[in-house]
Amino acid sequence: MAEVLVVVEHSGGAVKKVTMEMLTLARTLGEPAAVVLGGPGSAAPLTDRLGEYGAAKVYAAESDDLIGYLVGPKATVLAELVRSVSPAAVLIGSTQEGKEIAGRLAVKLDNGLLTDVADLAADGTATQVVFAGSTIVKSKVTRGLPLVTVRPNSVTPSPAPATPAVAPVEVNLTDADKLVRVVDRVAEQKGSRPELTEASIVVSGGRGVGSAENFKLVEELADLLGAAVGASRAATDSGFYPHQFQVGQTGKTVSPQLYVALGISGAIQHRAGMQTSKTIVAVNKDAEAPIFELADFGVVGDLFKVIPQAAEEIRKRS
Amino acid sequence: MNIVVLVKQVPDSGAERALRPDDQTVDRSAANNVINEMDEYAIEEALKLQEAHGGEVTVLTMGPEQATESIRKALQMGPDKAVHVVDEALHGSCAVATSKVLAAAVRTLNPDLVLAGAESTDGRVQVMPHMIAERLGIAALTGARKLTVDGGTLTVERQTEEGYEVVAAATPAIVSVWDTINEPRYPSLKGIMAAKKKPVQTLSVADLGISADEVGVAGATSTVVESAKRPPRQAGTKVTDSGDGGAQLVEFLAAERFV
Numbered sequence: 136m137a138e139v140l141v142v143v144e145h146s147g148g149a150v151k152k153v154t155m156e157m158l159t160l161a162r163t164l165g166e167p168a169a170v171v172l173g174g175p176g177s178a179a180p181l182t183d184r185l186g187e188y189g190a191a192k193v194y195a196a197e198s199d200d201l202i203g204y205l206v207g208p209k210a211t212v213l214a215e216l217v218r219s220v221s222p223a224a225v226l227i228g229s230t231q232e233g234k235e236i237a238g239r240l241a242v243k244l245d246n247g248l249l250t251d252v253a254d255l256a257a258d259g260t261a262t263q264v265v266f267a268g269s270t271i272v273k274s275k276v277t278r279g280l281p282l283v284t285v286r287p288n289s290v291t292p293s294p295a296p297a298t299p300a301v302a303p304v305e306v307n308l309t310d311a312d313k314l315v316r317v318v319d320r321v322a323e324q325k326g327s328r329p330e331l332t333e334a335s336i337v338v339s340g341g342r343g344v345g346s347a348e349n350f351k352l353v354e355e356l357a358d359l360l361g362a363a364v365g366a367s368r369a370a371t372d373s374g375f376y377p378h379q380f381q382v383g384q385t386g387k388t389v390s391p392q393l394y395v396a397l398g399i400s401g402a403i404q405h406r407a408g409m410q411t412s413k414t415i416v417a418v419n420k421d422a423e424a425p426i427f428e429l430a431d432f433g434v435v436g437d438l439f440k441v442i443p444q445a446a447e448e449i450r451k452r453s
Numbered sequence: 454m455n456i457v458v459l460v461k462q463v464p465d466s467g468a469e470r471a472l473r474p475d476d477q478t479v480d481r482s483a484a485n486n487v488i489n490e491m492d493e494y495a496i497e498e499a500l501k502l503q504e505a506h507g508g509e510v511t512v513l514t515m516g517p518e519q520a521t522e523s524i525r526k527a528l529q530m531g532p533d534k535a536v537h538v539v540d541e542a543l544h545g546s547c548a549v550a551t552s553k554v555l556a557a558a559v560r561t562l563n564p565d566l567v568l569a570g571a572e573s574t575d576g577r578v579q580v581m582p583h584m585i586a587e588r589l590g591i592a593a594l595t596g597a598r599k600l601t602v603d604g605g606t607l608t609v610e611r612q613t614e615e616g617y618e619v620v621a622a623a624t625p626a627i628v629s630v631w632d633t634i635n636e637p638r639y640p641s642l643k644g645i646m647a648a649k650k651k652p653v654q655t656l657s658v659a660d661l662g663i664s665a666d667e668v669g670v671a672g673a674t675s676t677v678v679e680s681a682k683r684p685p686r687q688a689g690t691k692v693t694d695s696g697d698g699g700a701q702l703v704e705f706l707a708a709e710r711f712v
């Protein structure tokens with residue numbers, strides 16, 4: 136069976152959830168082979184987990200250059216690997232860096248590229264949701280192999296234990312790959328909350344939250360639900376919450392099992408980032424707010440009364 | 454420092470958008486077309502750099518005839534001139550082909566710096582700066598929330614999932630920006646008047662040494678097989694809080710097994 140390359144998203148020695156989703160998806164097209172691109176020693180702690188989700192092989196490309204420079208080295212190593220193993224498809228996480236690697240790969244191989252893919256059929260036909268969640272598109276790469284970036288949280292990961300063989304990959308780079316030096320990496324992630332795009336539950340606050348101070352209320356509910364915290368553009372533009380947590384047209388697209396919108400009116404720019412959530416719940420004092428058109432359950436009311444009561448109720452039940 | 458800003462005309466993301474039923478390309482005729490919002494931040498950043506370091510700012514657009522309106526709007530903010538790559542053959546171009554055209558056009562302008570929005574609101578693909586950089590063999594510093602220029606060295610604070618990275622490279626380079634980088638200016642009356650006289654050069658694909666079958670629907674590396682409107686979400690239960698709204702909310706979450 137032909138190999139399907141899955142580029143592993145990992146952080147701090149752990150495999151990110153989207154990787155398990157991609158390994159699951161890869162099995163419909165062939166035999167999953169995980170590709171670890173990272174610093175020295177980065178593949179070993181990931182191997183067991185990758186095997187658990189069906190990776191028959193783990194290609195390990197390890198070099199300080201892969202993390203010391205932006206994107207270029209990863210794309211070059213991956214292109215070389217694709218040329219040598221001729222996989223049935225290449226799956227990459229639809230994250231900022233994932234898309235960038237995929238873009239460079241597409242040019243290097245003169246190959247078509249599909250991004251933000253939600254599903255992939257055995258014949259390589261990809262499903263994408265576009266235009267703020269309003270349109271479903273089926274598309275295909277018509278030149279080269281199916282090269283797709285997979286949107287986090289689109290597939291339910293299912294285990295399929297395998298014992299992966301680890302194959303070291305040579306890292307051959309030129310100066311042209313090392314044009315952008317990474318000077319520093321600064322973590323700003325708050326506490327132990329799940330990552331926004333990967334979370335099963337997202338609790339977001341909007342203009343109605345009123346202040347940075349009041350966002351504690353949003354965080355409190357999020358923590359009770361084991362959720363990530365998001366914010367509307369109105370909230371981030373007003374400085375209530377940091378920009379990297381913005382959900383919407385100019386921020387992150389999320390697709391959790393549950394999306395809780397607090398004090399968010401639901402402008403199309405926001406809906407673009409959360410419309411494909413499985414269940415949507417909203418609290419807003421304006422009964423006419425468009426968010427209620429999407430909500431499976433909506434409460435018209437003062438969120439400063441509704442949320443503390445809800446938090447109390449959840450505590451009682453747990 | 455000579456700067457090229459990539460500007461794309463897109464259907465207004467605040468309005469209904471659609472694919473054309475005949476060839477499944479973005480319908481640009483029915484929609485209200487505007488400058489891609491993120492590109493306004495790229496224009497602003499270019500103008501700020503011009504104010505500090507001198508040089509010329511050129512707007513570069515690939516798009517149909519009607520994109521002229523967006524080019525004029527862009528020029529109203531202050532750039533000196535524009536290049537419009539316009540050709541029937543370009544209709545329906547994929548990202549790979551688009552990057553080929555834009556890279557060729559950038560090459561004719563030979564700038565120190567190319568600025569772009571981090572993504573367009575229609576495709577949201579986010580790959581163009583890296584694709585162009587790959588073709589030109591120049592550095593790509595993408596997703597900038599802050600850009601510093603010191604002689605020939607560029608330093609960017611790049612937004613990431615976990616926080617941010619500080620990345621640095623030498624010019625020539627391409628930098629893409631998010632809306633956190635600045636606050637775009639509104640065109641002044643003087644700017645609006647001046648824009649009418651600013652030169653807009655048009656180029657065909659042949660002018661760029663590219664053959665028509667490498668671009669457009671014919672040269673596309675991917676294709677849309679079919680598309681359908683997603684069924685609109687149905688509004689569910691809406692209750693007005695009369696003292697037990699929070700409890701009712703949790704009741705719903707419990708029934709759905711979230712708590």
